[in-house]
Amino acid sequence: MLRDTERADRVIQFIEKLTIPDGPALGQKIVLDQWEIDWIRDIYEPVREDGRPVVSRAVLSVARKNRKSLLVGGLVLATLIGPESQPNAQIYSAAVDFEQAKVIFDMVVKMLEFAPSLRRHLKIVESRSRIVVKTSGARGRGSVYRALSATNKGKHGLGADFFVYDEFGEASDDELWNVLYDSQQLRARPLAVVISTQTNDPLHPLSLLIDDGLRRDENGNKLDPTTVCHLYAADEDCDILDEAQWLKANPTLATWKPRKQIAEAAAEAARRPEKEANFRQRYLNQRVNPFSTLISQSAWKGVRAPDEQPVEFHPGEPVYLALDMSKRDDLTALVMISADDVTRVKAWFWKPAILVPEHAKRDGVPYDAFANTGWLDTVHGAMIKPRTIAEKIAELSAQYDVLGLAYDRFFTAELMNHLEEIGLFPVKGERQSGALRVVDWGQGWVDMSPAVTAFEEAIVTQTLVHDGNPLLTMCVMNALVMTDSKGNRSFDKAKSRNKIDGAVALAMALGLKNRERIAAPMTSPWEDPNYRMPVL
Structure with missing residues (x-):
C-alpha cells in the first residue's frame, strides 16, 4: 500500500486555518492534537497504485466532549470547498434525530462566520440545513452539504460522496447508515465517517463496526484496509479514579481539556454505584450496560485476590458447588466456594469448540482467547456433553468434601444419569456416604x-x-436484577446485556451456604467438653 502524505498534509493545513467558533478558545485558530492528526493521516494517506484512496470508512470513538464535532466540521468543509472538494459532490451529516444531526451543521456555519473568504462562495440556507457552493469557479462548484436525520424521508435517491454519522451508538438500527453507505457505490472517492461514544450492546452496528475495524491478522496487519478505526477507551476493569485511565478515553486531557469536571464525576460515581455505569460509558467510553448491575466493577475488583494470586483450596476441605447448565450449545458454568467464613471462589466454564468463533462474534467476547489461556474449556463438536460436566463434578468430589451441589433443574436430567453411572449417586435431603447431595435451586x-x-x-x-476469572467477571458485570412488589429480587436475564451464567451459579452457591448456616442448630455449651462455667 502506498502513502500520499501530501494529501493528508493539505487536509491538516486546511483545518488549522479555520477558527474555533465557540467555547473558551473562541476566535483562536484550530491546532490539531497529535491523536487527531494520526486519525486524519490514516484516512487520507493510504492510496492504491493508481492513486485512488484506499480508505472508504473511518470510525472515531472517544469519550464525550473531546471536540469530535469541531474536527469533523473541518472535514466537512475540506470536502465541500477545501482540498478534498470536487464538482457536484453530495455531503451529509446524519444522526438519529434532527437536533443531533444539526450539531455538525451548526458548527460548520459558525466556522464559516470566521472564514469570509470561503463563505463568499457559499449559499447558506439555515432553514433547510443546507449549504451550496454557488460560485462557478470555486472549488467544489455545485456541491451541496445537508444535515439529515433517521426520520427524514426520500433518502434512497442520494449519492453521498462524504457523510458523517454523529453518535451512531444512539441509533436503534443501521437503516440510515445502510442507505447512505449504499448510496456511495458509484462515487469516485467515497468516505463514510462515524463519530460516537461506544454503546453497551456488543451486537449494535457501531460495536460490530468498531470490532471489525480493529481486527488484525497474526502479523498485526489490518484485515480490512478500507476501514480506519481509532478507539479511545479506558481498560475494561479499570479503577474509575485512575487518572491515567481518564486520559485513555479523553486524549484532549493532555492538551486543553480541564480535569475538574471528570474528577467530580468520578468521585460521585465512586460514592454512588448507580452512577458508575453512566460514568464508564460517557467519560471512559467503555462498552458497559447503562443499567446498574447488582455488583459494580469497582466492588468486584475490590474482592480480587491480592497481587493476582490464585485462589487455593485444600484437599478434603468442605465446599459447596453450584451449576448453571446451558442448553448444551452455549456457556455452562460450575462454581465452587469454600464453606468457611471467607468465601473463596473458583469457577469453570464450558462451550462447544466449533461454536467458539461464531459466539465470540455474536457476544463480542473473546472466547477463543479465553480458551487459549485456559479460562474456558472447549468440548469437541457442537454440543456440550453432560458427561463432561459430571466427570468434573466427580473429580471435585474426590478432592474435596462437597457439602452440596445447587443446580437449576432445567437441562440436567441427563447429567444426573451420568453421575449415577460413574458412581456418584445424587441424593436430595440429608447427606449420605458415597453419594452427592444435590439441591434443586429454583430460578x-x-x-x-x-x-x-x-x-x-x-x-x-x-x-x-475471587481469582479474577475473566468469564466469571464478565457474567457478574452483566448481571441485572429485577424486583417484585414485595421487594424480592432475582436476576433479569432478559435485560442483562450478555451471559450471566457464572453469576447465577455463584449466587446459588452463596445462597445454599447462607441457607445452611442460618438453619444450623445452636450448639449447647454443655455439649462442649472444654466449657467451664465462669466464676462471678
Whole structure:
C-alpha cells in the first residue's frame, strides 16, 4: 500500500486555518492534537497504485466532549470547498434525530462566520440545513452539504460522496447508515465517517463496526484496509479514579481539556454505584450496560485476590458447588466456594469448540482467547456433553468434601444419569456416604431472592475472594436484577446485556451456604467438653 502524505498534509493545513467558533478558545485558530492528526493521516494517506484512496470508512470513538464535532466540521468543509472538494459532490451529516444531526451543521456555519473568504462562495440556507457552493469557479462548484436525520424521508435517491454519522451508538438500527453507505457505490472517492461514544450492546452496528475495524491478522496487519478505526477507551476493569485511565478515553486531557469536571464525576460515581455505569460509558467510553448491575466493577475488583494470586483450596476441605447448565450449545458454568467464613471462589466454564468463533462474534467476547489461556474449556463438536460436566463434578468430589451441589433443574436430567453411572449417586435431603447431595435451586423469587442477597452481602462485607476469572467477571458485570412488589429480587436475564451464567451459579452457591448456616442448630455449651462455667 502506498502513502500520499501530501494529501493528508493539505487536509491538516486546511483545518488549522479555520477558527474555533465557540467555547473558551473562541476566535483562536484550530491546532490539531497529535491523536487527531494520526486519525486524519490514516484516512487520507493510504492510496492504491493508481492513486485512488484506499480508505472508504473511518470510525472515531472517544469519550464525550473531546471536540469530535469541531474536527469533523473541518472535514466537512475540506470536502465541500477545501482540498478534498470536487464538482457536484453530495455531503451529509446524519444522526438519529434532527437536533443531533444539526450539531455538525451548526458548527460548520459558525466556522464559516470566521472564514469570509470561503463563505463568499457559499449559499447558506439555515432553514433547510443546507449549504451550496454557488460560485462557478470555486472549488467544489455545485456541491451541496445537508444535515439529515433517521426520520427524514426520500433518502434512497442520494449519492453521498462524504457523510458523517454523529453518535451512531444512539441509533436503534443501521437503516440510515445502510442507505447512505449504499448510496456511495458509484462515487469516485467515497468516505463514510462515524463519530460516537461506544454503546453497551456488543451486537449494535457501531460495536460490530468498531470490532471489525480493529481486527488484525497474526502479523498485526489490518484485515480490512478500507476501514480506519481509532478507539479511545479506558481498560475494561479499570479503577474509575485512575487518572491515567481518564486520559485513555479523553486524549484532549493532555492538551486543553480541564480535569475538574471528570474528577467530580468520578468521585460521585465512586460514592454512588448507580452512577458508575453512566460514568464508564460517557467519560471512559467503555462498552458497559447503562443499567446498574447488582455488583459494580469497582466492588468486584475490590474482592480480587491480592497481587493476582490464585485462589487455593485444600484437599478434603468442605465446599459447596453450584451449576448453571446451558442448553448444551452455549456457556455452562460450575462454581465452587469454600464453606468457611471467607468465601473463596473458583469457577469453570464450558462451550462447544466449533461454536467458539461464531459466539465470540455474536457476544463480542473473546472466547477463543479465553480458551487459549485456559479460562474456558472447549468440548469437541457442537454440543456440550453432560458427561463432561459430571466427570468434573466427580473429580471435585474426590478432592474435596462437597457439602452440596445447587443446580437449576432445567437441562440436567441427563447429567444426573451420568453421575449415577460413574458412581456418584445424587441424593436430595440429608447427606449420605458415597453419594452427592444435590439441591434443586429454583430460578424464581423464592430461591433466587435470598441467593441474590447473599451474593450482594458477600461483596459489601468483603467476605468473598475471587481469582479474577475473566468469564466469571464478565457474567457478574452483566448481571441485572429485577424486583417484585414485595421487594424480592432475582436476576433479569432478559435485560442483562450478555451471559450471566457464572453469576447465577455463584449466587446459588452463596445462597445454599447462607441457607445452611442460618438453619444450623445452636450448639449447647454443655455439649462442649472444654466449657467451664465462669466464676462471678
